Amino acid sequence: MIALLLRDLKLAFRAGGGFGLGLAFFLIVTVLVPFSVGPQSSLLSTIAPGILWLGALLACLLSLDRLLALDWEDGSLDLLATAPLPLEAVVTIKALAHWLTTGLPLVLAAPFLGVLLNLPVPGFSWLVISLLIGTPAMSVIGTFGAALTVGLKRGGLLLSLLVLPLYVPTLIFGAEVARRGATEMETQTPLLMLAGITAATVALLPFASAAVLRINLR
Amino acid sequence: MTLTVTDLAIARGGVPVLEGLSFALEAGRALILRGPNGIGKTTLLRTLAGLQPPLTGQIEGADDQIAYASHSDGLKPTLSVVENLSFWASVFGTHDIQPALDAFALNDLADRHAGNLSAGQKRRLGLARMLVTGRPIWMLDEPTVSLDRNAVQMFADAVRAHLGQGGSALIATHIDLGLDGEVLDVGPNKAQPKPIDDFDGGFL
Numbered sequence A: 001m002i003a004l005l006l007r008d009l010k011l012a013f014r015a016g017g018g019f020g021l022g023l024a025f026f027l028i029v030t031v032l033v034p035f036s037v038g039p040q041s042s043l044l045s046t047i048a049p050g051i052l053w054l055g056a057l058l059a060c061l062l063s064l065d066r067l068l069a070l071d072w073e074d075g076s077l078d079l080l081a082t083a084p085l086p087l088e089a090v091v092t093i094k095a096l097a098h099w100l101t102t103g104l105p106l107v108l109a110a111p112f113l114g115v116l117l118n119l120p121v122p123g124f125s126w127l128v129i130s131l132l133i134g135t136p137a138m139s140v141i142g143t144f145g146a147a148l149t150v151g152l153k154r155g156g157l158l159l160s161l162l163v164l165p166l167y168v169p170t171l172i173f174g175a176e177v178a179r180r181g182a183t184e185m186e187t188q189t190p191l192l193m194l195a196g197i198t199a200a201t202v203a204l205l206p207f208a209s210a211a212v213l214r215i216n217l218r
Numbered sequence B: 001m002t003l004t005v006t007d008l009a010i011a012r013g014g015v016p017v018l019e020g021l022s023f024a025l026e027a028g029r030a031l032i033l034r035g036p037n038g039i040g041k042t043t044l045l046r047t048l049a050g051l052q053p054p055l056t057g058q059i060e061g062a063d064d065q066i067a068y069a070s071h072s073d074g075l076k077p078t079l080s081v082v083e084n085l086s087f088w089a090s091v092f093g094t095h096d097i098q099p100a101l102d103a104f105a106l107n108d109l110a111d112r113h114a115g116n117l118s119a120g121q122k123r124r125l126g127l128a129r130m131l132v133t134g135r136p137i138w139m140l141d142e143p144t145v146s147l148d149r150n151a152v153q154m155f156a157d158a159v160r161a162h163l164g165q166g167g168s169a170l171i172a173t174h175i176d177l178g179l180d181g182e183v184l185d186v187g188p189n190k191a192q193p194k195p196i197d198d199f200d201g202g203f204l
Helices: A002-013 A021-037 A041-062 A069-073 A076-081 A087-116 A123-149 A156-182 A188-217 B041-048 B081-091 B098-103 B119-133 B149-164
Strands: B003-012 B015-025 B030-034 B056-060 B066-069 B137-141 B168-172 B181-185
Touching (some): A123 A156, A123 A188, B003 B041, B030 B041, B066 B119
Antiparallel strands (some): B003 B015
16 A cells, blocks of 8 residues: 555656646636735735635646546556455545645645735634645545546546535635634634544545446446 | 356446356466457456456456456556566565566666556566566466567466466467467357347337
């Protein structure tokens, strides 16, 4: 299992691996928002938590179609399925590798981009906490979507359509934590909901992903 | 370790392709799978490897025993030859890749990226993967595609050594590898379309 994780990380960092794609997209979105909505700092600080969350979510979505498709194309998914590793473990590791190469950099970059959007000072810690809790769910849900669409030519569109509705609860509660944190309101309820969604998806979806992958490999 | 297949029927894309197939593959033996294109050789190998369920019939002795090599080699172009091979070695819990490198003359290419290899070299690397799996039953689907005469000989030697160590191999191929083993021609097992019964006939 460690070998698979290390291989995926190595592949992501090598040339053409796609590391930084999500991060660059996140950067572009947040840099462009002040240009499009205007320079009023009060307006920017109101919308900052929501924009940062939306940007992170879309950046996550961007790299999903490569998550299993590359392994499917070169045949290594078939070979992994016949290896001693259970497919549940394979998809969990894939999701973890996706989170480490896409989700975690977004979490770390978010506070710096928060400055560009004039995020209120109390909001920074809540933004990082909410993204830290919310992004694993996005990777796990995304892996499920990738497993559903693996083997389809140009499956990216279908993947986005399938995954976006599943992202909505995470987006609602995650952005709510960041918004409440920024306005110094109580954050416990949305934070617990967000953590609950993440815990449930991490616990359940790998089984669903492995099941659909088995069917798709037939 | 004997692989026993009894009265197997398999389908590709929902259409039955082979039926009534029975054979046994004993340790130390090779079975050469033959039959015209599209008869279902790949589907049979995929079924035995556990990638798809059979329609009917039993497969015994296959669990965690099979190393499967498909048409594609499962190589990552940005990883080196050694990295590709070590990855599969650790997935299968074996760690010594040197014999595999030796058997397929990959030592000189060890640090090259797999993306820079020729088609035949990639195939050799793909076949070297079988050696690091440490599994007794090899399932090979057209293993000699794009191999030159030398490499075919290397491959045949590797299979012979594997059989000598008590392993077995089921090989779908159209060329003569010079292995001592039975030929399994699946042509006669082609699935026959169901005769039209009264119910279907009512629609016609």
